[in-house]
Amino acid sequence: MIKPSILPAIRYHIFRQPLPYPLGLKLQEKVIDARLGRKEKGAGVTQDIVFLLEHTPTYTTGRRDNTPNPDQLHPEEKKVQNVGAGFYITKRGGQVTYHGPGQLVGYPILDLNVMELSTRRYVDKLQRLLAEYCTNDLNLPNISAPHPDGHVGVFSSPVEKVASIGIHLRHRITSHGFSINVTPEPIKWFDLVLACGLADVHAISINQLLQRTSLTTGISARQLTVEETARSLLKVFEKAYGREIVDLSHELPGGGNEEIEELRKLVEGVEVEADRLNKDSGGWAREPSMSVEQILR
Template identity: 30%
Template sequence: MTQLVQFEDLGNMPYKQAWDYQESLLQQNLKVKSDLRVLAGSEEIPDSQFPIPTTTHHLLFVEHPPVYTLGKSGHIENILISEDERAAKGIEYYPTNRGGDITFHGPQQIVGYPILDLEKFETDIGKYLRKLEEVIILTMADYGLKGERSKGETGVWLDPDIKGKERKICAMGVRCSRWITMHGFAFNVNTDLNYFNYIIPCGIENKQVTSLENELGRKVDFEEAKERVKRNFEKVFDVKL
């Protein structure tokens, strides 16, 4: 059965505010799961007038003001500028509870945060990440670009097997609690790539970062790009937004 996913475009929102919102949605779903466990252990027959609670899927889109975020297994030394230099450039910084290392979020980047109950899909984080990658690969194909996976490295790349030409266009890092996901992907559309010069993106040295704008040689309609990601998300996950 096709799952329903509540979609919200949060617009431009500070990173911590969006993180707190994600956390609130995750906690709501965790409470539902807790209530269901209590119900399952009860001998009382539920009153048919009251529907049995169920978890709710969400997909959030957001743009963040410039910010570096560090995954829980990341290394702070992958930020190459001092705290004072970062502050002078107006770039925030947050250590997070997602997987992965250091990355950048900023204007004209589609940041997607799916809060999904994987028990209604597949309880396999690897498959979940491959599906997120597929959403971006299909979106890139809409623009005539060949997005690919790089062996052992999460995210979406161009020319991952050509040494010296590897360039990442979408970073990913997730958290999962009782099979409820949060955090997600960051897809560079018209993103200012200069911000990546001050970090070792995802902790991967000697590889480039790119954007749709950089690859196509023109500005991309940002709203159109978001619509394409949404449609491909529906297709890959077999959901309705």
């Protein structure tokens, strides 16, 4: 076994603007393809990395959500096809969820074999570190992970969900990951769908929970940004996995290597393409173009 403390540092990159969902998906696939190619050539340990970002408004569903007829629109897609968001069927676990500005998305691409982690332990660690961030760093009360009924995710009450987890494994390398609502901006989008298949649970954000807590304590609530949340979570992530986490752009003693240089080029290409796509499209919708009432008519 390679002890976590002597494994290479995990690299990370925080994207500077929201990514269209297909760009994030393609980035993960390219990174994993490259890692598997290196393993086929005899590389023992390849570079783990965590991508932290926001997406432009997007609904996704996972492999658990089996649509009876693949030639027909998913029932939830029918509801939201005219609200200003994309809809994508993915290979991750879980059911329908929303990604968009105001929500931090994390895509850890980790080799679970090298870390000697089972899939269950990996998901448990993700849940725990998100819950610990909410409880210990933000002093939010009544955080549970998983749900009292066993549903995966982080909940502030039996009917409120603040963070979701949905992963995919390919040859024991992880992709997809987690999302946590930071500002209230995603909530209107969540309200349009049956998120995660939980009819009695609705989405809530960190800032809403902080505001509610301030009413109880009388202490003025701090409102967080997505970038602040990303940087705070990296520290929790580092502690949870017992490994140093280093910005992809930083040089370590001894210089970089070919794999890290390739990762930098991939990330730079995605940043440029996201900038072009967002400019060409005129930006993204700040809120749904239809209300719940209009959709239900």
